[in-house]
Amino acid sequence: MGDARLHVISTVTGDDTHVRHGDHMDTIESVDVVFKAQRKLSFSYGAVFFAVTLAIPAASVWWESWYAVPIWGGFTANYLFVALVYYVFLWTMAWTYSKQADRLDDRLMHMAADMVVADAARAHDEPGEGEQR
Amino acid sequence: MNTIAIILVIGLVVFTIVLSIFSRRFTRTTADFYLAGRKVGPFSNASAISGDYLSAASFLGVAGAVYASGLDGVWYAAGFAGGFMLVVLFIASPLRRFGEYTVADFAFGRFGSHRIRLITVLAVLLTSLFYMAPQMFGAGTTWQVLVGKGILGMDAYTSGVVVVGAIIAFYVAVGGMKGTTLNQIFQFWWLMFAMLMVVFFAFGNGFNYPNALADASEQPIVNTKQLTAAELTAVNPETGKTFYDDAATIMTPEEMAVVDEFIESGAEGKVPVALPSSNKLHELRDMLFTEPGHRYNAFDQFSMVLALVLGTAGLPHILNRYYTNPSGSAARRSTFWVLVFIGVFYIAAPIVGVAGIGIIRDFLADGGTLNAPTVHGLLVKPDQLMPTLGEILGGQWLMGVVSAGAFAAMFSTVGGLLIAAASAIGHDVYEKYVNPNASEAQRVVVGKISVLGFAAVAMLIGLAIPYFGLDQAYPALIAMMVTWAFSVGASAFVPMLLTGIWWKDTTERGATAGMLVGLIGSISIIFLNILQQLGTIGKDGLLGFVGSLTYPVLFTFPLGVLTIIIVSKLDGQLPKNVDRIWMRIHGTASERYEKQYGLDKVGSMFAKHE
16 A cells, blocks of 8 residues: 555554554553653643743733834834744744654653553563453 | 736746646545645645645735734734644644544544534634635735736626636646645745745845834824725714814825815715824824834734634644644644744745835835825835835836735635635545445545535635625725634634643533534624624624624633533543543554654655555
C-alpha cells in the first residue's frame, strides 16, 4: 500500500489497557505520563501567551506612557510592540515550545517503552500475581 | 484595468488550472483527494496553510485598515498571527496523532456519537459559508475595481463573483487536496512577493518607518466617507450638526467648493468628504495614528483580540490541513513555519498602510491623478490601497503583480474552504451515512460534486450581499465578515477541541451541548448585529445590547466551555473506550513505530498508487 499511515493503522491491535503498533506499545499508564508532561508544557506556554497578548490591550486602556509617548520616531511602545516585537515574541515562543515538545516526546517515548518492558518483565517474574500482557 | 495586469491575472489562472490538471494524475483515493496522501512536509504544508489563511482580507484589508485606522488596524495583523500560537500549543500535534480526515471525524472518534459528528458537519458548513461570503464579496468588488465592466451580460460585481467562483470550483474539483495544496503554495509565495515588492519599492522611494509614523501622528486621523446630498445636510439630533459642518472643519475651501457644487446641482449619487475622527477609547484625547481607539472602545479592544486569537483554531479549512502532516511533530514544525511566514507578511502589511499615507498625499499634491476616488489627499476606499500604491510606486507592472496577488489570495482561501466543505459533505455524510460501501472512485466523484455544489451556494451568497444591502450597512464589510467567521469557529469548535483533547472527563452530551451553545449563540448575536445595522431592531433593551456586540466571542467562547464542563459533570457518561481514545490522542507508540520504519519521513505527494 502506498500510504504509510494506512499501513501503520492496519497493524494496530490492543484493548482498553494498551495499544500496539507493530513492536511498539502504549499502556494507559505510560500515556498518562506523556499526557501530564505535555499538558504542563502546553499550559505553561499558553499562560505566558495569553498573559502577554491580553496585557497589550490592558496597557492600551490604562497606561498612558505605553500608548501615548513616542519612543522611536513616531513609534509608541504600544505601536512598536503590536507592529514588530509581538512577532518576535510569537516566533520565540513557537520555536522553543516546538523544540521542548520534541525533546519531551523523545524522552517520553523511551520512558513509555521502558515502562512497557518493565511491566512485561514484572508480569513474567510474577505470573501468579497478574495476567500477562 | 491595464494590459499588464490582465496578462498577469490570466497567467495566474492558467498556471492554477495547469497545476490542478497535473495533480489530477495523482488523485486516486479519498486520502489523496482530501489529505494529499498525508505526505505534505512542514515547509510545504506551512506555505499551503499560509496561502489557505491569507485571504483578500489580509492582502487588501490589513494594509487598508492600518491606512484608515492606525494602531487599531495593526491589531488585525497581530491577532491573525497570534491565533496560530493556540494551534501549535494545544491542537496541532494531538489532532494529527488522532489521525482521521476531518474535524467531524475527530468529534465522532473522540465522543463516539453520530449526533456530534452531524452537528460538527453543520458547524463546518456554516463556518465555511461565513468565511466564504467575504471572499466572494471581495471577488466582486476587486473585479469592479480592476476590470470595471461585466461580461456575458452580467454587471461587473456579478462577473467577478461568478468567474472567480467558477475558476476555483474547477481547479479544486479537478486537483483535489494535492492540486489545492500545490496551488496554495504557489499562491502564498506570490502574495508574499507582491507584498514585499510594494514594501521594497516604498523604502526605495525614501520611506522611513519611524519618521512616517511621526508624520502621520502630527494631526488627528481623518475619516473619509461617500455621502448623498441628503445625508450631508441632515442634522444629527445629538450634536445639532450636519456632516457638511463636520467636513468644513477638515476640508480646504477649494475641496468644500466641490461639495457645494454637488449639493447645488441636485445630482444623485454620492460625493466623497473628509470628516473628523473621535477617540473611542480615550475620549478626551485626539485620535492620533499611533494610538489605540479609532475603531475599538475598551470592551472591543479585548473582545477583538480574543476573537482573532481563538478564531484561528476554529477554522475548519485550517484544521483539516493538519491531517496532511506526516506526524504530530511535523504538525508543530509546520505551525512554527506558518508563524514565520505570516509574521513576515503581517509585519509588511502595516508598513504598506503607513507608507500609503505620505506617498499618496504627496503624489496627489504633485498633481498626480488616480483611478481610485480620493478626498483631502486620502483614498475614499482604504481597501484600494494595495493596487493604488503598486501603480504609484512601480507603474503597471507592480500594479499587475498586486492585482494577481489579490486574485491569488481569494483563490487560495476559497480553495481551502471548498475542500473543507467537500470533506464535510462527501466524507462525513456520504461515506458514513448515505453509501458506506461506496468505491474509492464513487467517493472521489461525490467529493467533486460537493465542491461544485458548495461553490454554487457560495456564489449565491456573494450575489445576495449587495441585494440585502449589507455592503452599505458595514463600511469595512470584508474584514467584518471574516471576523464573524472567526467568531463562529471560535465559539463552536474551539471549546469542543480544547476540552476533547485536554480534559478526559468530557462527555458526548457535554461536547454536543457546548458546540450547540457556541454555534447558535454566536450566529444569533451576529444576525442581531446585522439587523441592528440594517435598522430592523433598535439599540434599547437587552436585545439592543446583545445586538450591539460586534464580536460575540468574549461571551460565546466561555459560555461554550462552561456548558461543556457543567453538562459533562452532570452527565458523567464517558465513552466506554475512553482509555483507548486517550491513548490514540496522546500515545506515542504509533510515532515510535513510524520512526523505526522511517514512515515519519515526508514522501512525495506525487507517488502513484499501485
